[in-house]
Amino acid sequence: MVEKMLQFVRLQQQTPEKREAAARRLDFNEIYAAFDPTKAKDQASRCSQCGVPFCQVHCPLNNNIPDWLKLTAEGRLEEAYEVASSTNTFPEVCGRVCPQDRLCEGNCVIEKGFNSVTIGSVEKYIVDTAWENGWVKPPTPRKELGISVGIIGAGPAGLAAAERLRVRGYEVHVYDRYDRVGGLLVYGIPNFKLEKEVVLRRWKQFEAGGIHFHMNVDIGRDITLTALREKHAALFIATGVYKARDIALPGNDLPGVVKALDYLTTSNRQGLGDSVPAYEDGSLNARGKHVVVIGGGDTAMDCVRTAVRQGAASVSCLYRRDKANMPGSMREVYNAEEEGVRFVWLAAPQAFEGTDHVTGVRAVRMHLGLPDATGRQQVEEIEGSSFVQQADMVIKALGFDPEDLPAMFDEPALTVTRWGTLKVDYRTQMTALPGVFAGGDIVRGxxxxxxxIRDGRDAADQIHQYIGAQQALGTAAE
Known part of the structure; x- marks a missing residue:
């Protein structure tokens, strides 16, 4: 047993063993090995147990990080899991895909000079150990309330709300247009960051707890929102954002110029064993091609690293700003560089070249100018600096916007913001329709x-309060 914390003065930061780049380029397995138990305890003991835990403050879920680090250091893993899962519905997912370098670890008080505690790796270790030992239980209530709640969207927000409502005793029905639970956790994030069994086992567990899943259901086509409102005491909309942003450039419609989500979904479906014609005919398969990815976020990093594993002849990433100004995780950029991705900084696309198929991206060099109103440096073209980057496949990873939900759901009373996201009362998360709540990317972007996950958990609490208030009004009316 560890006698005391604050071991950062004695122990250096150490992450789980990372597979060599040459080996991990050949498969889609997660790149980190399981954390050795002794090393995991040692790393947890580096926590300074500071009076104001900035790791917790900067975590959207306000996870009790110092508490479960101390319990891990003491070898009390089941208790550590109980603490971790009390604030987080999917700690095993967050331990893998959260940008800890921008959140908890990036704000660790020992970061300057001693390097942060490896919070994400320890979190993953705790929960993987919990699964191995059967400590993770289905969400079963103490008593049934006999009240039904509908959730539209089986992604992180929808699932988090479903779990929290089910534990309270509600009959929960989750509707999703895809054939598997998880949303972008399954179809957007590649296996080398999040192996699909990690998500699919939660699906099985939630079903065992009594949550009802209705897959391949398109709201507005297969069932109306009005019908769902009549069926359930409340609804929670958590559809995410799936409309790819685009750029109006010459050659935009050339074969070989594809959208990031189409590309990633095809790769993930193929990895799940589905028959995917677009992968098999090569149109969404990077094998043997010179690939150029446009964008600088985490989706762009997923694309470049997927292309490497598919056997691309070369992979380049064009981004109009420099490395320091990339919106994606620096950890992901570093992993991509290790795996052979070439980054072309300060370069913006002007056109896609080719006749019957894309052959290259014509781009222009940029330089950083004065900060704009947000404080971010503006980018300006360098005159006469155009160049052509060879490409057989161009993947546009420019971000996502919301779909037109009022039109899709045939419900014009659903109001939206100027960005197309659903408009809600931020105190209650309720939309303009009484009893219809929303959260996650469809509200945030x-x-x-x-x-x-945070929005889903909060929405579950708001729905519980709303139903309680409606019942109280009904009782008073009687």
Missing amino acids: ASLVVWG
Whole structure:
């Protein structure tokens, strides 16, 4: 047993063993090995147990990180899991895909000079150990309330709300247009960051707890929102954002110029064993091709690293700003560089070249100018600096916008913001329709998994309060 914490003065930061780049380029397995138990305890003991835990403050879920680090250091893993899961519906997912370098670890008080505690790796170790030992239980209530709640969307926000409502005793029905639970956790994030069994086992567990899943259901086509409102005491909309942003450039419609989500979904479906014609005919398969990815976020990093594993002849990433100004995780950029991705900084696309198929990206060099109103440096073209980057496949990873939900759901009373996201009362998360709540990316815009979980948990609490208030009004009316 560890006698005391604050071991950062004695122990250096150490992550789980990372597979060599040459080996991990050949498969889609997660790149980190399981954390050795002794090393995991040692790393947890580096926590300074500071009076104001900035790791917790900067976590969207306000996870009790110092507490479960101390319990891990003491070898009390089941208790550590109980603490971790009390604030987080999917700690095993967050331990893998959260950008800890921008959140908890990036704000660790020992970061300057001693390097942060490896919070994400320890979190993953705790929960993987919990699964191995059968400590993770289905969400079963103490008593049934006999009240039904509907959830539209089986991504992080929807699932987090479903779990929390089920534990309270509600009959929960989750509707999703896809054939598997998980949303972008399954179809957007590649296996080398999040192996699909990690998500699919939660699906099985939630079903065992009594949550009802209705897959391949398209709201507005297969069932109306009005019908769902009549069926359930409340609804929670957590559809995410799936409309790819685009750029109007010459050659945009050339074969070989594809959208990031189409590309990633095809790769993930193929990895799941589905028959995917677009992969088999090569149109969404990077094998043997010179690939150029446009964008600088985490989706762009997923694309470049997927292309490497598919056997691309070369992989380049064009981004109009420099490395320091990339919106994606620096950890992901470093992993991509290790795996052979070439980054072309300060370069913006002007056109896609080719006749019957894309052959290259014509781009222009940029330089950083004065900061704009947000404080971010503006980018300006360098005159006469155009060049052509060879490409057989161009993947546009420019972010995502919301779909037109009022039109899709045939419900014009659903109001939206000027960005197309659903408009809600931020105190209650209720939309303009009474009893219809919303959260996650469809309210925030494209964001992090951890924020989706936060919104889902908060929405479940608001729905519980709303139903309680409605019941009280009904009782008073009698």
